[in-house]
Amino acid sequence: MAFGKIISADNRGRKKNSQEANSSISSEGQGLKFRFDVSTFRLLGRELITDRITALFELVKNSYDANADNVSVEFYNVNKVSLNSKIIIRDDGLGMSYTDIKNKWMVIGTNSKRSSRLSPAPYFRKVVGQKGVGRFAVDKLGSTMTLTTKRADSPQITTLETDWKEYEKLSKQLDLFDPSNEELSANRKFFTDIENRYWVEKRNDDSHGTTIEITSIRDPWTELDIERAYKELAKLVSPINKLNHPFSIRIKSNEYENFKDLEVLSKAINHATEEITVKFDSENKLQESLKYEKGELKLITTPYKKMGPVYLKLYYFDKKAKDIYKKEYQGGNIDGLKIYRDGVITTPFAEYEAQDIKKRDILGIDKRRYSGFFDKVSSSDLLGFIEISETNNPSIIDSTNRQDFVDNEEYRELKSFIIEQLDELEKYLKGEKDREKRQTESNLKDARDKLKVFTSIVRDLRNTSPSDLHGQFDALEQQSIQIKAYVERGIKQYIDIDKKLTRQENLFLSLMSLQDYALEIAHVVRTSLGKIAGIASYLYRRLPETDLNEEFRGAAKQVYDEMQSLDSVVSFLLSYAKSNTDFKEFDMKVLIEKAFDMHKHIFEKENIKSIVEINSSLLITHNEKFVEDIIENLISNSVKAVKNNDGEKIIKCTGLVEENQFIIYFSDNGYGIKEEDKNRIFNIYHTSTAEQGGAGIGLYVVKTRIESMKGSVEVIENEFKPTGATFKIELPFNKYGIKNE
Amino acid sequence: MNKSSSKILIIDDSVTPEDYRVKDLKFDYEDVLVLNTPDSAVEFIYNNLDERFIAVLDYSFAKDIHTGKYVLDMIRDKTQLLPVILWTAYDDDVKEYPEFINQGTFAVVAKANYDLLREKIKEADEKLSNSVDGALEEWISHHSGSDRYNSFLVSSSGEKLSLDQILSEIRMQTETGRYFEKILIKLTIDRLMRKEK
Structure with a gap:
């Protein structure tokens, strides 16, 4: 690989050649050369930096990494692109010496950022710039860059000029490069051959920092663009994790009054609920x-x-x-x-x-x-x-x-x-919403009761007052009766609206969960269809080779099995389509026992001991199918969970009527639920039973069905030890049955 | 009909070796292997980079944190030569399609369309036959005899390589392999041009 050598500075009328620069003079060229190839140029410049605001961001990050306290991003005459348009990024960071430029800035991939993840003392900032991306970011903003930099301990300012157009030109030539042309090959110019002019000036003070001036601006910057840049830059530093050494960003513009000289602040956050x-x-x-x-x-x-x-x-x-x-x-x-x-x-x-x-x-x-x-x-x-x-x-x-x-x-x-x-925040917000709703309802009822008392007091006062005041008291009583009627009407309307809203929400939820079902079912059906299509194709191609008869029989069996599985999917869809229609009275105890009874053959086949203990009958009016779905899915989930148990396999359902709640504890002694899964086990597609054919839909059905009955379900400490799972389900009911709205 | 020397690698958690698509493909290809997890697939491919494979890759794996995208990334980390056919039941739900395309996926096939899968595997197989490594493999099997095991070429670093080793270097996309591939193409073009004159 041809690395650029250190060479003398161009000096067209400029000061040059400090001792340091002089010491590295060579007669082989006229400028500093970047040490990278065409793919790096494209990757870091054009492809990684997707837009110009990100480009600015990268340059500001570089200032941060250089221990700057202050950086200003200055826009001059950028509303309309002209020769006078320029963008300047100016910081008071550590700055670079000539050697830094030569060995760090001009070399990609070996910069100090990668060898040390901390900026120098005393700041020790965690460096945020990425693999030398910043210097290529300039190209996104404008094609000419003048970098001026000085370290506090150095008596010289180094300036470097880069014209990205040269690289762009060469990049195009390389695309057309014909490797078979030996003459061209010999004279071929590489990226590392392009020279970047630099010069050095003396300054004997302890000033420090880096200024990047970008000209040949690519696109105009409107006030809106600068406002966007402001908002993005405001996100650079977290408002909550205060930095030990503050980093201040300012935006300056000679065209836009609002950005004449504005400090970019990550705002304190007020007004949150x-x-x-x-x-x-x-x-x-x-x-x-x-x-x-x-x-x-x-x-x-x-x-x-x-x-x-x-x-x-x-x-x-x-x-x-x-x-x-x-x-x-x-x-x-x-x-x-x-x-x-x-x-x-x-x-x-x-x-x-x-x-x-x-x-x-x-x-x-x-x-x-x-x-x-x-x-x-x-x-x-x-x-x-x-x-x-x-x-x-x-x-x-x-x-x-x-x-x-x-x-x-x-x-x-x-x-x-x-x-x-x-998820937890959402539960809390929902709880608060429900609490407020109940509070409003209770306040309204309270107002109604107080009005009632008020009316009766007015009536009592009327009866004990002189008769000439009766007319006024009658009017007052009439008014309070009227107000009470309004309040009652208000309460009724409030309850009606709430019921209507709940119905609408349920309908929306039902429609949207149907989308989830549809997606899941599409997956199951398509996988199955794929298998069947494979078999059909196999038969079509291989029949009637008699030595494959056994295979053909196996194929027929597999088609049959796939059809059965598709049929069960269709049945599930149908049951879903039918649900939510008929409410009827049924006995919870009978229904749960029946559901267990229906799985008797599976329990026998898998050698599972099932226990159902329900302390009393409970007649409720609701959608029977919902409760069936809950129990069936829980059973099916537990059957899969205990399948690989070495010893005894137990599935147990306990039902208790407690005050206004029917509580179900549903347990098995299967492989259990990991602590971190306890919250998400009810999510659709979350499954821990995939090997046994779980599709991640069962517990989701359980949860949505229970919620539609205004109940709740949670995973509690497992009843069986050492492993297993216990679900606690609470279904509220009133004298008319389970509360449904 | 002669079997292709390509091996098919099906990476899918819902396919077993008993699947009739596997059995059917076995008639036409040297072998059909089924791997059910992304990690086992990556491990297998890494250990067999020098073989002629076509991968049929599922997108979602129910029990795994990785998707087919991870497998593809890992494959592309090592080789660009292995054709990968993405097959998925969610043919419109893969958000990373552009990434799949950028990573040189050979084709995308819906799971229910087995005939299309066969067709795409065949195309991939033909492409392999026309590739440098495929052509070289074919040439070696027909012409080289014992040369395939003997040293045939000395690399610039002084390493002696047999034809089989050169093939392996090409498939593993090593520096030597890539270099040899390049000069072989250059030489072939040169020879062709000269003959034309």
Whole structure:
């Protein structure tokens, strides 16, 4: 590989040649040469830096890594591109000596950032720039760069000029390069042959820093563009993890009044409806996480997970709070959760995307079913700061394409952890909403009762007052009776509207869960069809080779089995289509016993001991099919869980009527549920029984059915030891049966 | 009909060796292997980089944290030569299609369309036959006799290589392999041109 040699500076009328520069003079060329090839140029410059705001971001990150306290991003005459247009990034960081430029700036892949992950003392910042991307970012902004830099301990300023057009030109020539042409080959110019002019000037003071002046600007910058840059730059440093050595960014413009000289601030966050902090305890290696329990959002602790400890600050905004926030921060975005490493934003979140719709949902918050609907929050309701660190979370790594993190177990764990925190927050918000609803209902009823008392007091007063006041008291009584009637009507309307809303929500949910079913069923059907098509194709090609008769018989059997499986899918679909139609009275005890009885043959075949203990009959009016679905899915789930038990296999269902609740404990002594799966086991597709044919839909059906009956289901401590699972189901009922609305 | 010397590798958690698609393909290809997990597939491929394979890769694995995308990335980390056919039941739900295309996936086939899968495997097989390594393998099997095991070429670093070793170097995309591939193409073009004159 031809490395550029150190050579003398061009001196067209400029000062040059400090002692240091002189010492490396060579007669072989006229400038400094970058040490990289065409693929690096393209990869780092054009392909990794996807837009110019990211390019600015990279340059500002470089200033951060260079221990700068201040950096200014200056725009001059950029509204209309002309020869006078320029962008300057100026910092008061460490600066570079001539040798730094030669050995670091001009060499890709061997920069100090990679050998040391910390910036020099006393700042010791975790470096955030990526593999020398910053210097190529300039190309995205404009094609000519003048870099001027000085270290505090050096009496000289070094200036380097790079014309990216030269590289671009050569890059095109290399595309057309014909390797068979030997003459051309011999004279072929490489990227490393391009010379970059530099010169050195003396300055005997302790000033320091780097200034990058970019001219031949590629695109105009409107005020809106600069505002976007401002918003993105404001995200660079986490507002919650205060840096030991502050880093201030300013934007300056000679054209836009609002950006004449404006400090970029990551704003303190006010007006959130809920503010939540999830911490960790490094001494005892405990991670906090959210848990909604008995009307409260609590913090529980568990040992560190494989991903390492995580600090999470979450702000939730309801509609009113969002409006206030947006008004105060002039359209400031509430745009979801971002991951910060050591106080500085991680690359996948630093990529700029102007259109909301194109923004990548890296953490999968909006990919969740019903996200933004009903009681699910979406990115536009949340601002969140997830703090990780290089030391604590070494396996959370930005992927090389900068669009995401490396897909590994730890990163998946982090994503699940975040989603679980949101799930708990959602439960809490729903609980609060229900509580407020009940409070309003109770206040209205209270008002009605007080009016009743008021009316009766007025009547009593009338009867004991002189008769000339009777007329006035009568009028007052009439008015209070009328107000009471209004309040009663209001209560009725409130209840009616609430019922209507619940019905609508149920209908929506039912339609949307049908989408989930449809997707799942499509998968099952298509896999099955694939097998059948394979068999048909095999028979078509191989018949009538008689020595394959056994194979043909096997094929027929497999088609039959596949058909059976398809039939059961169709039956399931049909049962779903029929559900939600007929409410009738049935006995819970009888129904559960019947469901167990129907599985008798499986229990016998698998040698499973089934126990059903229900303390009393309970007649309820509801959709019988819902309860059947719940019990059948729980049985089927447990059958799979105990399948590989070495010893005894037990499935047990206990039913208790307690006050206004029917409580079911459903247990087995199978392989159990991992602690970390307890919250997500009810999600569609989450399955731990795939080997036994679980499709990840059963417990989802259980949960949705129970919720539609206003009940709840949770995994509690397993009844059977050492392994097993116990589900606790609570179904509320009133004297008319299970509460259905 | 002669069997192709390609081996088919089916990476899918819902296929067993008893599957009739496996049995059917066995009539036309030297062998059909089934691997049910991404990790076992990657391990197998890494250990057999010097063989002529066509991979049929499922996208989702119910029990695994990895998808077919991971397997493809791992394959491409080592070789560009192995044709990979993506087959999936969710033919419209793979969000990483562009990435699959960028990583040189040979074809994408819906699971229910077995005939299309056969067709694509055949095309991939033909492509392999026309590739440098495929052509070289064919040439070795027809012409070389014992030369395949004897040293045939000395590399610039002084390493002695037999024809079989050269083939293996090409398939493993080593520096020597890539270099040999390049000069072979250059030489062939040169020879062709001269003859034409």
